[in-house]
Amino acid sequence: MTEHRAGFVTFVGRPNVGKSTLMNALMGEKIAIVTPKPQTTRDRIVGICPVDNGQLIFVDTPGVHHGKYALNRHLREVALETLADVDVIAFVLDCTSVQKSLLPEDEEILSAIARTEKTAVAVLNKVDRVHKPKLLPILASLGRREIFDALIPVSAKTGSGLDRLRHELWERTPPGPPLYDPDELTDKPMRFLVAELLREQLMLSLGQELPYSLGVEIVRFKQRDDRPLAEIDATIHVERSSQKGIVLGERGKRLKGIASAARVAMETLIGSPVYLRTHVRVEPNWTRSDRGLKKLGYTRTKK
Ligand SMILES: Nc1nc2c(ncn2[C@@H]2O[C@H](COP(=O)(O)OP(=O)(O)OP(=O)(O)O)[C@@H](O)[C@H]2O)c(=O)[nH]1
Numbered sequence: 001m002t003e004h005r006a007g008f009v010t011f012v013g014r015p016n017v018g019k020s021t022l023m024n025a026l027m028g029e030k031i032a033i034v035t036p037k038p039q040t041t042r043d044r045i046v047g048i049c050p051v052d053n054g055q056l057i058f059v060d061t062p063g064v065h066h067g068k069y070a071l072n073r074h075l076r077e078v079a080l081e082t083l084a085d086v087d088v089i090a091f092v093l094d095c096t097s098v099q100k101s102l103l104p105e106d107e108e109i110l111s112a113i114a115r116t117e118k119t120a121v122a123v124l125n126k127v128d129r130v131h132k133p134k135l136l137p138i139l140a141s142l143g144r145r146e147i148f149d150a151l152i153p154v155s156a157k158t159g160s161g162l163d164r165l166r167h168e169l170w171e172r173t174p175p176g177p178p179l180y181d182p183d184e185l186t187d188k189p190m191r192f193l194v195a196e197l198l199r200e201q202l203m204l205s206l207g208q209e210l211p212y213s214l215g216v217e218i219v220r221f222k223q224r225d226d227r228p229l230a231e232i233d234a235t236i237h238v239e240r241s242s243q244k245g246i247v248l249g250e251r252g253k254r255l256k257g258i259a260s261a262a263r264v265a266m267e268t269l270i271g272s273p274v275y276l277r278t279h280v281r282v283e284p285n286w287t288r289s290d291r292g293l294k295k296l297g298y299t300r301t302k303k
């Protein structure tokens with residue numbers, strides 16, 4: 001019998017490169033929400049994946065972005081702090097947006113990875129969208145850095161390269177006993193996952209700017225004892241009263257559609273009918289101050 005292994009692998013990179021899609025694809029389960037908009041993920045999220053004789057534990061992180069607000073800084077710190085707590089680092093790039101040069105955020109991540117002196121691999125995601133020869137300059141440039149043990153082109157969307165990626169990560173997982181209960185899928189409570197599903201629908205339905213101003217708080221989550229029904233009350237926080245009107249839409253129609261889509265997703269997750277009530281509240285400029293972040297639960301205490 002081979003030795004039992006268990007270890008943490010984090011996905012780190014700029015926003016929108018596909019870190020969350022990648023974690024979900026490797027898990028075969030939807031753990032983290034995914035949208036076409038940058039800065040979707042706001043917390044570190046653990047996905048526990050059973051593999052042969054062991055556990056591969058994925059840690060999804062927020063995208064590293066040099067924005068000026070407190071929320072941008074918080075997300076960057078959450079991501080970079082995670083590097084210290086894992087066994088293997090997977091640096092994720094979107095090969096449709098990098099051909100030759102890396103952005104300052106990428107450089108910052110690379111320096112942080114180098115400082116950890118940990119095992120790292122580079123994952124070039126979204127290969128379904130580029131002509132393979134176009135990858136050569138970026139592969140060469142990453143190779144020259146001497147930070148990465150392996151350079152792995154993948155498509156989280158089509159699944160191409162994922163078996164190799166899983167294998168490469170597993171090869172680098174240290175020996176050790178299981179770190180989580182084998183029946184667990186994530187470290188996050190149902191309340192968190194449910195809030196995320198509503199935030200996902202809000203982000204998908206609202207225009208370019210608004211998604212960053214949105215925060216979702218589950219104020220009540222109750223599974224009924226007398227029948228299979230989860231009763232959920234959610235508060236959607238926005239930063240300005242004009243945004244409240246946009247979220248609600250004409251006679252509340254937009255929010256009704258969003259809440260209905262979120263409810264369906266929650267029912268799939270929970271496995272029972274859901275009664276979802278939503279309420280929109282203005283929390284002025286919450287993304288711009290540490291106080292605002294704290295109010296919405298974005299604190300840096302780990303896990
Ligand atoms: N074509 C293509 N699209 C992809 C692939 N992987 C992810 N995407 C898309 O890229 C967008 C961003 O994906 P996410 O997984 O949310 O990216 P992320 O890196 O987690 O983003 P943040 O949480 O904002 O840091 C979504 O629209 C995904 O569907 C891929 O392999 N190919």
Ligand SMILES: [Mg+2]
Pocket residue numbers: 019020021032033040041060061062063
């Ligand atoms: Mg993400």
